[in-house]
Amino acid sequence: MELSDFFFQMQNIYIFTPIMGIKFLLFPFQWLYLLVTGIRHLMFTTGVRKRASFPLPVICIGNISTGGTGKTPHTKYLAKLLTDNGFRVAIILRGYKRKTKGFIHCNNNHTVSDIGDEAWEYVHRLGSDVNVFVDAKRKKGIKTIIQQFPDTDVVLMDDGYQHFAVKAGFYILLSDYLNPFYNDYVLPIGNLREPRRAKKRADVIVMSKTPKVFSPLIERDLMSQIKPGPGQKVVFSYFDYEKAIPVYSENQNSIELPKNLYSAFLLTGIANPYPLEEHLKRNCIELYTHAFADHHEFTVKEIENITKDFSGYLMKNKAIFTTEKDIARLLNADIKEKLVDLPLFCIPVSIGLHPNKEIDFDNLILDYVKQYSRNS
Template structure:
């Protein structure tokens, strides 16, 4: 794999030129960005997948939903529908994408929509429901919309400064794109992250004076949720079938090992649409468990795609947590929203 990526280095140079030119044309207004008269917060990254955008969006929803009329707008990755869709109870993950459906199913009192054209999406939202705040999911490179506030995520063990552009590396654009961020969040940090290491990362990132750096970690709920009676991780003494269709399940695997959960892992690609054959494969693995409950454990994102297709299905809920900076982060967001 490393040899292939090295051989693709010339293509990375071309890709770098194209993305830099595109950003420059937006910066000098040759390519037009549309601004809106309501607070628009964009959450995204410089790399391809796996930085924790979903728990970050959910954190913002929890922070703002009781005070403001919130809408989450996503492109709806791998959905089968086209154009603008305002989610309702009849939509499936195949219709609108797994993450938008997860937001819609999880939070009361918010709206969720999908549209690959975010400018059109916000325009439609203003016509139909008049949101007070729009959260743009995975829209850091969608420069046709000029968000009022940008949150850039970078993973602790895969910082964007240590990466290179596609196809040699995983960067969607040059590292200089980080300059557009108002906040940079180092995500998926280990539980024990020292002040000294935080300062070391801060020096490496070399943020400008207007940017603020935060550190966050993923925390797992102890209760397993699903379509049958709730369970706790501590009660899982028997082997389970673990099904994942996310970009990087390593953190989950390590956590389950720490909790001494015995599992058989069936891994699928990120945002995988489970076919009838896939479901049969999961059920076969489930039937081979030498236990009475025959539990299938999955992620929350995968649960919205597997719900109703597999019996004894549970998911492990996660949430975002900041290192002694929760109030400071909330203050920055509320300062922007309140103008």
């Protein structure tokens, strides 16, 4: 378990008391966390511990919060952008909550226990055009990619902003529009893995999950709060939800989404389901959310509870929805048995970018990769 994961779990202690002042008691732990992470960072910046650069473009997509900023859909966006422009792309991530260890080249035969739910999603959404790898030691993992897959043009490092052993060539920092880093505090008082000043390492700051209708007034207000440094670019993105599709392949032609949806049941274990909840509310009359912690491993009992609620609701125009990230954790045979005959749908999500006269994000990424390739 990484240090930030431990303190994130500790943070939840205050939930179990009505006395909000309990957060005050966590201040000593915040200083301890800052001390440990600060020493670790200092060891890399002073050269006591070596950082590795690589002879190919490495783009880091990360955040300074504990999750829920949209790293996975933004990484998919970059992978598609680069493959569409002829580059051979590799994605590396640690494979959070997998039961295996070491370096794995992920494929369709791997389960969520083998590679984690995020890697599973990359494999099944991006297909064979992108090589996906998991390795907790990203430095070692990238070296192995270069050795075993020498035709790789660019590596996308998912969630590597605090992985100082790797010196990426380009850093993208994501921040949730509804939970921006500039209003947050370091663990365990808040949800930040690092102090706000860590934003300085980013080449581009992406404010994610902004409204699809985005006024210049909102943009100006956000820019005044973000306060980008010299040379830093700021991009505003939004979630674009696609057509719902059946979760189980055997239901592709037998189960249809009700045309006039009345009741929607959301089953999910992601860090921040709010954007999806808002999307569903716009397309139904009533929404019932069964939300669990990020990367939650569903139990049969939990699934039985939602199926009981669903079956006990008398309206006919109803359906259950989940996310691409959750699908891998719903394939367990015992869980699938409870859900396979129900109208269970996944809602894929893609990324849209608000127009910006000062920055063309796509070309910025492509120019970096092309320039690096010319100089190598």
